Amino acid sequence: MLLGGTTFTSCNQAQKQEVSADSDQAYNDFKTFVSDTEAKVDAVANEAEADYDRETAQLKSDFDAKVASVDKYADQYDEARRQEIELLRTRYTTAYDKREMTWKNRPGATAAMTGTASAGAMTMGKYYKPTSPASRVTAANxxxxxxxxxNDIKANEDKYDINDWRNINAEWRALDEAYDQVKKDIPARDLAEIQKEKLKYAAFKSYDKAEARAAQGADATERGAENVAAETQDERSAVGRAASNTASDVKDAGKKVGGAVKGAFKEAKSEVKNTDND
Incomplete structure (x- = not known):
């Protein structure tokens, strides 16, 4: 009996050591991946478009795989390690954004970008530069x-003119469309936090766009003023749809985590109210 008990204890200890080693490996792999991504940011300026597109797709796939690996051992990590992993996520997002901007601003790209903007009838505003968040969104990020x-839009909201807001709204719609494609694979906890962001954005965007229109109204013709009024009404409807869609998503997420998500929705509404009072 003693021998059997010793063997059993030994097996358990070996299994724990194996899990610990695997969790450390997952973390180290993710850390190396993020560092490699950061190191290669500037290199994309000299790449062919086909290579850039292929590497971008590979980055998304690898990121999802690395995140899935560390998430597998989330319960094994202490608080310090979990914070390190969150920092790695942020570093990756920053590196990805910088990589994308390096590509867009590469030598010889100006003409191509101008043609694309003309084709899409995009009029650049005074401050906001499109970043295409929809192009990189995945269930993991x-x-x-x-x-x-x-956070970026909120931090700079006082600087935007009406064309900035139109471009921001176009990117937001594209992001929502991309989100709908991966929504079913997003963890319930993340779904709840995303709904909070949707409500906050809908609230301050509607208010600030109205202010931007008012500032430009003095130069509007009578016909232009009518268009501004119509567009403002469209925005009010859009906010209503955002709230409705948010409630629907929270309800779906609630099937997974119940009261936790409902609580997050209440917190979101409270944050929106505070945003309106700012």
Whole structure:
């Protein structure tokens, strides 16, 4: 009996050591991946478009795989390690954004970008530069993508003119469309946080766009003023749809985690109210 007990204890200890080694490996692999991504940011300026597109797709796939690996051992990590992993996520998002901007600003790209903007009838505003968040959103990084987008827009909202807001809104719609494609694979906790970001964005965007229109109204013709009024009404409807869609997503997520998500929705509504009062 003693021998059997010793063997059993020994097996358990070996299994724990194996899990610990695997969790450390997952973390180290993710850390190396992020560092490699950061190191290669500037190199894309000299790449062919086909190579850039292929590497971008590979980056998304590898990121999802690395995140899935560390998430597998989430319960094994202490708080310090979990914070390190969150920092790695942020570093990756920053590196990805920088990589994308390096590509867009590469030598010889100006003409191509101008043609694309003309084809899409995009009029650049005074401050906002499109970043295409929809092009990089995945189930693993959706929460970070929404949070980064909303925080950036909120931080600079006083600088935007009406054309900035039109371009921001176009990118937001594209992000929502991309989100809908991966929503079913997003963890319930992240879904709840994304809904909070949607409500915050809908609230301050509608208010600030109205202010931007008012500032430009003095130069509007009578016909232009009518268009501004119609567009403002469209925005009010859009906010209503955002709230409705948010409630629907929270309800779906609630099937997974119940009260936790409902609580997050209440917190989101409270944050929106505070945003309106700012």
């Amino acid at each position: 959706a929460r970070q993508t929404y949070e980064a987008f909303v």
